[in-house]
Amino acid sequence: xxxxxxxxxxxxxxxxxxxxxxxxxxxxxxxxxxxxxxxxxxxxxxxxxxxxxxxxxxxxxxxxxxxxxxxxxxxxxxxxxxxxxxxxxxxxxxxxxxxxxxxxxxxxxxxxxxxxxxxxxxxxxxxxxxxxxxxxxxxxxxxxxxxxxxxxxxxxxxxxxxxxxxxxxxxxxxxxxxxxxxxxxxxxxxxxxxxxxxxxxxxxxxxxxxxxxxxxxxxxxxxxxxxxxxxxxxxxxxxxxxxxxxxxxxxxxxxxxxxxxxxxxxxxxxxxxxxxxxxxxxxxxxxxxxxxxxxxxxxxxxxxxxxxxxxxxxxxxxxxxxxxxxxxxxxxxxxxxxxxxxxxxxxxxxxxxxxxxxxxxxxxxxxxxxxxxxxxxxxxxxxxxxxxxxxxxxxxxxxxxxxxxxxxxxxxxxxxxxxxxxxxxx
Ligand SMILES: *[C@@H]1O[C@H](CO)[C@@H](O)[C@H](O)[C@H]1NC(C)=O
Ligand SMILES: *[C@@H]1O[C@H](CO)[C@@H](O)[C@H](O)[C@H]1NC(C)=O
Ligand SMILES: *[C@@H]1O[C@H](CO)[C@@H](O)[C@H](O)[C@H]1NC(C)=O
Numbered sequence: 310x311x312x313x314x315x316x317x318x319x320x321x322x323x324x325x326x327x328x329x330x331x332x333x334x335x336x337x338x339x340x341x342x343x344x345x346x347x348x349x350x351x352x353x354x355x356x357x358x359x360x361x362x363x364x365x366x367x368x369x370x371x372x373x374x375x376x377x378x379x380x381x382x383x384x385x386x387x388x389x390x391x392x393x394x395x396x397x398x399x400x401x402x403x404x405x406x407x408x409x410x411x412x413x414x415x416x417x418x419x420x421x422x423x424x425x426x427x428x429x430x431x432x433x434x435x436x437x438x439x440x441x442x443x444x445x446x447x448x449x450x451x452x453x454x455x456x457x458x459x460x461x462x463x464x465x466x467x468x469x470x471x472x473x474x475x476x477x478x479x480x481x482x483x484x485x486x487x488x489x490x491x492x493x494x495x496x497x498x499x500x501x502x503x504x505x506x507x508x509x510x511x512x513x514x515x516x517x518x519x520x521x522x523x524x525x526x527x528x529x530x531x532x533x534x535x536x537x538x539x540x541x542x543x544x545x546x547x548x549x550x551x552x553x554x555x556x557x558x559x560x561x562x563x564x565x566x567x568x569x570x571x572x573x574x575x576x577x578x579x580x581x582x583x584x585x586x587x588x589x590x591x592x593x594x595x596x597x598x599x600x601x602x603x604x605x606x607x608x609x610x611x612x613x614x615x616x617x618x619x620x621x622x623x624x625x626x627x628x629x630x631x632x633x634x635x636x637x638x639x640x641x642x643x644x645x646x647x648x649x650x651x652x653x654x655x656x657x658x659x660x661x662x663x664x665x666x667x668x669x670x671x672x673x674x675x676x677x678x679x680x681x682x683x684x685x686x687x688x689x690x691x692x693x694x695x696x697x698x699x700x701x702x703x704x705x706x707x708x709x710x711x712x713x714x715x716x717x718x719x720x721x722x723x724x725x726x727x728x729x730x731x732x733x734x735x
Contacts, residue, residue, distance in 0.1 A: 359396070359397050362385075363400075364383065364384050365382075366381070368434070373496045384410045384411075385409070387414060388415070395420065395421065398422055399423045399426050404429075431449060435452075435453065442462070445472055456480075462487050473493055475497050477502065478501050495518050497513070497523065498523040499527060502526075505528060510563070514536055519540060520542045524551070525551070526550040530553065539562075542566065545567075546569070547571040548570070551574070554575070558584045562588045566591050568594070569593060569596075573596045577601060602637070604637065
């Protein structure tokens with residue numbers, strides 16, 4: 310998003326209307342600085358009604374690829390707030406700063422006054438601040454909120470946010486319900502939220518620009534993918550260090566550009582590589598270290614992957630290994646588990662087949678009864694024709710119909726009755 314270009318006309322226009330004149334603001338800021346100087350240089354606790362000033366400085370952080378990045382941020386340090394965060398005012402020598410960071414600070418939520426004062430904020434860095442909830446305002450583009458205790462996230466506006474990168478690693482998220490409407494999101498890091506559990510990949514459906522999804526260590530036991538349409542931008546998917554026992558390659562068919570898949574640190578013992586070229590045409594690495602591989606299967610799988618130029622490991626194995634990926638020779642156990650798993654899948658399949666068969670049988674039975682009815686009529690008509698009056702004058706069809714209607718009340722009635730009994734007993 311090119312906010313530099315539209316920033317000048319839009320935001321200054323808003324500012325002059327909503328804010329006090331600049332001179333008044335500078336007096337206020339100067340006063341705030343003096344206040345700050347007179348107080349202890351490092352306030353250890355902030356009482357209600359206090360003013361905090363940030364320091365505009367070079368700040369080191371990591372980008373979405375874990376590369377070190379240095380950027381000018383306005384940094385608040387040592388901000389300690391109790392449950393009532395409303396009383397504190399957050400200021401800077403310029404309120405136009407777009408990047409704000411908190412270091413060595415502690416509060417359960419980002420004080421709302423921060424967003425009021427820094428109304429053009431694009432990046433917020435609140436790592437390790439003991440946050441319990443997180444509010445994402447409309448114009449925030451990058452939020453670094455790892456290492457907190459966040460269990461709930463609120464979004465301002467519905468789907469009208471600008472969020473491109475969200476880092477929520479090391480928190481206490483239990484559900485993603487509030488995080489599905491992020492249409493501009495490119496990077497989502499949920500690593501190490503062990504209470505999250507099984508997440509359906511369909512929840513990321515609206516994130517059409519998502520290229521990096523990190524679901525490491527979230528307590529996932531199976532891959533669920535109810536996506537109705539592909540996530541065409543996704544290139545990196547991390548499912549490592551979960552409790553996955555079986556992953557079907559077909560699960561990844563909705564990510565046609567997927568290049569890197571991390572599956573290490575799970576309980577996998579089987580993977581079909583045959584369908585890989587079809588399901589994952591762009592894949593370059595599938596990290597499979599540290600699973601429950603039997604050496605026999607791993608030898609075949611590893612070879613199949615390596616033949617396609619796919620990288621399969623990120624560490625060395627010091628025990629029994631094939632293709633330098635650890636494995637076990639207790640293959641009977643592994644094979645047994647695989648057979649059970651496949652058996653369960655077949656059983657599910659069988660049940661569905663049975664249901665379908667039952668429906669078909671029902672329809673067939675109805676057809677059969679209709680046929681029987683017709684047969685009964687035909688044979689009755691035939692009997693009538695054979696046993697009825699010998700003289701047939703004129704049209705034979707007419708004769709037949711006349712006869713049957715005549716006999717219908719007598720001998721034909723018994724035939725019908727016996728048929729009906731027959732159909733009832735079936
Ligand atoms: C979801 O958002 C609503 C409204 O913003 C909020 O009340 C609720 O606590 C949030 N839930 C979670 C789990 O984040
Ligand atoms: C948000 O928008 C989506 C569609 O984009 C809609 O399905 C959902 O109900 C909306 N949620 C709220 C709370 O308005
Ligand atoms: C049998 O005869 C009756 C009466 O004549 C007629 O309505 C009916 O269509 C006939 N049934 C068949 C199967 O031809």
